[in-house]
Amino acid sequence: MANPDAPTAGLEQALAHTARLLAASPALAAAQAREILKAVPGQREALLLLGRAQGMLGETAAGAATLRRLTQGNAADAAAWRALAELLFVGGDAKGADAAHQGAVKAAITDPMLMEAAMALREGRLAEAEPALRGRLKSEPTDVAAIRMLAEVAAQIGRYQDAVNLLSRALELAPSFQEARHAYVQVLLRHERPEEALVEAERLLASEPANPAYGLLKAAVLVRLGDQAAASGLYADALGRFPNNPKGWMSYGHVLKTVGKAGDGIEAYRKSLEQTPELGEAWWSLANLKTFRFEEADIATMRGQLARADLDDDDRLHLHFALGKALEDGLHFGEAFGEYAKGNAIRRGQLRYRAEDTSAHVARAKALYTPAFFAERTGQGCQARDPIFIVGLPRSGSTLVEQILSSHSQVEGTAELPDITTLVRRLAGNPVRPRDGDDDAPDAGSLYPGVVASLSPEQLAALGQEYLDRTRVQRRTDRPMFIDKLPNNWMHVGLIQLILPGAVIIDARRHPMGCCLSGFKQHFARGQGFTYDLGDIGRYYRDYVGLMAHYDAVLPGRVHRVIYERMIADTEGEVRRLLDHAGLAFEPACLSFWTNERAVRTASSEQVRQPIFGEAVDHWKNFEPWLGPLEAALGPVLEAYPDAPAGI
Numbered sequence: 001m002a003n004p005d006a007p008t009a010g011l012e013q014a015l016a017h018t019a020r021l022l023a024a025s026p027a028l029a030a031a032q033a034r035e036i037l038k039a040v041p042g043q044r045e046a047l048l049l050l051g052r053a054q055g056m057l058g059e060t061a062a063g064a065a066t067l068r069r070l071t072q073g074n075a076a077d078a079a080a081w082r083a084l085a086e087l088l089f090v091g092g093d094a095k096g097a098d099a100a101h102q103g104a105v106k107a108a109i110t111d112p113m114l115m116e117a118a119m120a121l122r123e124g125r126l127a128e129a130e131p132a133l134r135g136r137l138k139s140e141p142t143d144v145a146a147i148r149m150l151a152e153v154a155a156q157i158g159r160y161q162d163a164v165n166l167l168s169r170a171l172e173l174a175p176s177f178q179e180a181r182h183a184y185v186q187v188l189l190r191h192e193r194p195e196e197a198l199v200e201a202e203r204l205l206a207s208e209p210a211n212p213a214y215g216l217l218k219a220a221v222l223v224r225l226g227d228q229a230a231a232s233g234l235y236a237d238a239l240g241r242f243p244n245n246p247k248g249w250m251s252y253g254h255v256l257k258t259v260g261k262a263g264d265g266i267e268a269y270r271k272s273l274e275q276t277p278e279l280g281e282a283w284w285s286l287a288n289l290k291t292f293r294f295e296e297a298d299i300a301t302m303r304g305q306l307a308r309a310d311l312d313d314d315d316r317l318h319l320h321f322a323l324g325k326a327l328e329d330g331l332h333f334g335e336a337f338g339e340y341a342k343g344n345a346i347r348r349g350q351l352r353y354r355a356e357d358t359s360a361h362v363a364r365a366k367a368l369y370t371p372a373f374f375a376e377r378t379g380q381g382c383q384a385r386d387p388i389f390i391v392g393l394p395r396s397g398s399t400l401v402e403q404i405l406s407s408h409s410q411v412e413g414t415a416e417l418p419d420i421t422t423l424v425r426r427l428a429g430n431p432v433r434p435r436d437g438d439d440d441a442p443d444a445g446s447l448y449p450g451v452v453a454s455l456s457p458e459q460l461a462a463l464g465q466e467y468l469d470r471t472r473v474q475r476r477t478d479r480p481m482f483i484d485k486l487p488n489n490w491m492h493v494g495l496i497q498l499i500l501p502g503a504v505i506i507d508a509r510r511h512p513m514g515c516c517l518s519g520f521k522q523h524f525a526r527g528q529g530f531t532y533d534l535g536d537i538g539r540y541y542r543d544y545v546g547l548m549a550h551y552d553a554v555l556p557g558r559v560h561r562v563i564y565e566r567m568i569a570d571t572e573g574e575v576r577r578l579l580d581h582a583g584l585a586f587e588p589a590c591l592s593f594w595t596n597e598r599a600v601r602t603a604s605s606e607q608v609r610q611p612i613f614g615e616a617v618d619h620w621k622n623f624e625p626w627l628g629p630l631e632a633a634l635g636p637v638l639e640a641y642p643d644a645p646a647g648i
Helices: 009-024 025-041 042-054 062-073 076-089 095-109 112-122 126-139 144-156 160-173 180-192 194-207 212-225 229-243 246-258 260-274 281-287 294-308 315-330 332-348 355-368 371-376 400-408 418-428 451-452 456-476 487-499 511-519 535-552 562-567 571-581 588-595 618-625 628-634 636-639
Strands: 385-394 412-416 481-484 503-507 557-563
Touching: 009 025, 009 042, 025 281, 025 535, 042 062, 042 076, 062 076, 062 095, 062 126, 062 628, 076 095, 095 112, 095 144, 095 332, 112 126, 112 144, 112 503, 144 180, 144 571, 180 194, 180 212, 194 212, 212 229, 212 246, 229 456, 246 260, 246 281, 260 281, 260 562, 281 294, 294 315, 294 636, 332 503, 332 618, 355 451, 355 535, 385 400, 385 487, 385 571, 400 412, 400 481, 400 503, 400 562, 400 571, 400 588, 412 456, 412 628, 418 456, 418 487, 451 487, 456 481, 456 487, 487 503, 487 535, 503 571, 511 535, 511 618, 511 628, 511 636, 535 628, 535 636, 557 571, 571 588, 628 636
Parallel strands: 385 481, 385 503, 412 481, 503 557
Antiparallel strands: none
16 A cells, blocks of 8 residues: 655645645635545545645534544644644634644644744744744644744743733633643733733633642732732642742742741741752842841852852852852951852843933933923822832832831832833833843833823823722722832832822932942842942932932922931931821831831841841941942942932
């Protein structure tokens, strides 16, 4: 008997002719395919073409039977599975289509093109993977495996809306494609859509309630939504059943630290490191507790891991930061600075931050936001008085201010909320979130802030209301006011004034050398790309001071400034002035803020659970011999501190 798939020249010509007929005349294509099958019974491509033609002719049952002959004969025939899925989906059999797509996904491991694209993705060769996947989807638009992989490409380059759209389409075609749904949850989180991510995470758990990966994923979503207690329960359950999960223990440690259980958090981080001693992020998580002190054995282990040639950059940079903290605590300041510098150098090399973009944004904001500009828009925007914005630089004492305010009976502390930057990206004509680690300053070609001048009163009010609607998911109490502590919102004070003129704005400021050095010693989970070079962070601080001085001039008294050193020296006086600016009556609880048991997600979480102390005020002087580039970048703002001259 002849091999039905033997590649003879005549057969190839007949198959090619049939394929060309398929789009123009499915009936003729079906007839031609049957002729081929008479001559070569069971020929694979002819059966595939016949099944497709039957589907196009509305002969759903016959087409499905034809295609099932192929899948039953070869479960690895991905093209036959895809053709069957498409036929059933169009025919209204969504359940059958879903099952066929699952067959196609399982068969994808035998597809050379998809395997090459997968390898390119793993190795970061996105420029090779993307065109290959797009080419596949041009010919096979319902290939859900290729759709999911293209979504991964989009997510890796920061095109999160594209990734959301692709994964939504994959799940429309194949609702049981759990790998795609898992990716969908992650992309929704990156796209700042945690409520939708929670719905999808719960669907995953409903499909496999005992799957620990799905429980941990839902816990991560709950953390983003601020529900630390529920997240803690999920982590405890999953890790109790499947304890061999170092990153799971690390994430659990983050939650325990956030809710004030530092001792339990340390134990969780230790379990993570017992399983994976090279996990740099877990070492840094211990260091990031700030009040934690490493043992000599820990320092030896970290040095040993750093000596490994096979350590990846992410683990290496975290270990440098952690070792720097350990050496600093041991008063070895020169060695500590060397470790911080190594970690910063690795991270800076990964980022695209450009200091000139921040400076250009500040110049555009100063030119736009004049006294006349604001006067013309008096009475516009959303008049709600709910938000309190705390702006400035990270490590400026903003968490202390937040803790003081959230100890008031009328104020709820939330987190560093991304919602103003989400609105800004849309106004800037760039709805895509930058890659993790890049700063959110619009670049020189941005429509923002210039586009703000064209917004109508209705649009300004709608933006203010949208901000309130977006942040409502973070509220856990019925307190009338809430805090948004994203420090980078200093760039957007003008927009905040226009869309939420009743909001309170607090500028938390610390001595530039202490603040900038503290940022340089900190590895941030994401964002703050300006902190990994002393010159960058000094210039950033200078730009910040200059723009805030501008707002002092054009909106006198609008922004209340809290100077960290003054808060240390005269806590009650500064707290009373802070509350008065916010329109709040003095409450003694604001002076005993460390007794507040609210969750705190920032690096200062343990420090603000202690009475106020002044040891950190001049700590930067221990590193003064190595801070020349920072001092040069700061320029006149260093001499002017704490009173910024309006001309800067």
